[in-house]
Amino acid sequence: MKITGVELRHIAMPLVAPFRTSFGTATSREALLLRVVTDESEGWGECVAMAQPLYSSEYVDGAADALRRFLIPMILNQPEVDGPGVAEALAPVQGHRMAKAALEMGVLDAELRAAGRPFARELGATRDRVPCGVSVGIMDSIPALLDAVDDYLGQGYQRIKLKIEPGWDIMPVQAVRERFGDVLLQVDANTAYTLADARHLAKLDPFDLLLIEQPFDELDIVGHADLARLISTPVCLDESITSAQTAAAALRLGACSIINIKPGRVGGYLEARKIHDLCVANGVPVWCGGMLETGLGRAANIALAALPGFVLPGDISGSNRFYSTDITAPFILDDGYLRVPTGHGLGVEPIADELNAVTVATEWVSA
Template sequence: MKLTGVELRRVRLPLVAPFRTSFGTQTERTALLLRAVGADAEGWGECVAMADPLYSSEYEGACADVLRRFLIPALGGLRRLDAAAVAPALAPFKGHRMAKAALEMAVLDAELRTRGEPLARALGAVHDRVPCGVSVGIMDSVPELLDAVAGYLDEGYLRIKLKIEPGWDIEPVRAVRERFGDELLLQVDANTAYTLADTRHLARLDAFGLLLIEQPLEEEDLLGHAQLARSLATPVCLDESITSARSAAAAITLGACSIVNIKPGRVGGYLEARRIHDVCAAHGVPVWCGGMLETGLGRAANVALAALPGFTLPGDTSASDRFYRTDITDPFVLADGHLPVPDSPGLGVVPLPEVLEEVTVGTEWIPL
């Protein structure tokens, strides 16, 4: 496959409700989309970086810059381009995993479309639908939280994840457990908001039978997570700390986690995400697919990934209407707590032209 160029497209979608985590509150999703154009096909990618460097050192503007100046031009020198060649071609440029993942995703989509092969099949999926959980942000009050959780359960979600931070942890979890019972699949996500000094406090969560506590400490603190894991009955899951198959293997070996959240954008792409899946499977560590408020493009790819055999826990692959009244693709709709795995070539979805035009705030063409 030979690319003629890549279009960078910035879109802005309002959220149906503010989404608050320990990093801050989002009221809209600004996203960078990529359209890789070749002689025989085109493919779409989505960059999961946020507008500001709060969740990660990467942010949307920096991703656009590194794509424009370094990453996209690096593909121009390849005699033959396929998705497997993207990561080696981009390896000289340090970091920028979210930008690299978006470019690989666009090339992978185009390649699979030319072959007539769905992404799920190419990755090794074994399921045609995946169980879905939902991530519930920090609320202004416990009654508001309980109403939100009740609504998601009525919609059919199979697992609830509560965002927590110091001052919003024990009591909200207690209230949800008391209101909805011990059978509810319940977990919490700290987004690095705690330190080892909070160990005794976090141990109070053990009383609530949680599936896991996600990323309680700073992302670089593997040793701290290992120490914390020895002090908690609740399984520790790593998210931000997992940036590659190598880092996943290190975390598992150190005892820093017993569950892993795989976010393809955070690890450099879907091919590296599959390698992390394989490493975890080899060690008997369950994985699940996290979310970054993706549009239908990223959601389609995440659902395909979550259909691999090692994804044994419901992920954050929620329906389109969890965040958006109108998605840029045909919406993903929850059915019996599951989403269907796309079975058309590539991602299996494409943007709806009229919606895409409405939410676009800027485009740029990078020729090769």
């Protein structure tokens, strides 16, 4: 399959409500979409980098520049390329995993559409629907938090994840546990703590949490290993896991007992599958994290989460969790589950009018 060109499309989608984490408060989602055109078909990729380099060193404009100047030309120079060949072709470029993942996703989608194969089947999915959890941002008050959780549980979400930070941790967790009983509950610190906070974080142990996600800086693998020995709540890593290699190192050091797999963060869905396989071999549960994806990225995440090792509900919510109108047909929660798309490739595609309505700029990159 020969790549003839790639369209970079910048979009901006308003969120239905502000979403606050320790990185800041988001009111809209700026994103970069890729339309990969080949001599056989077209495919779509989505870059999960944020507008600012807060969650990761990558950001939307930087990803666009890396794609425009380096990554896309390297793919265009290949006489033929398929999904598995993207990572090999881009290997000389250091980092830029989110940009690479978007390009790999687009190439995979184009390849699978041409071949008439679904994304989920290609990855090795074994289920036709996946259980859904929801991520709840930091709120202005405990009553507001309880109202939000009550609403999400009423919609059918099977697991609640609370964002926490110093000053907003023990009390909100206690309030949710007391109000909603044995609901599946976990917390996400987004690197907001240090090992000096270990005694404080141990106060979460009585609340029977599924896990505490990424309490320390992404580079502090040893600190996470120390914390795991000091608390009974399972430690889950997110930002620290950038590849199957880093996942293997973290597991060997005892830095985590659960892993959140975000395909964009690790360089693509094929690397994500490698991490899944590694964790299955070691008896380590995994779940699929979310990055406020549009329906394109959401479809791919659902396909990934249908693999057998994803035994915990992921952050794969219905489209209306973040957007009043998605750029694809909306994903609608059904009894706490989302259906795995079965069409060719991603199984979804943008609705032209909805996509154009949120498009800020487009750029065509060809040989």
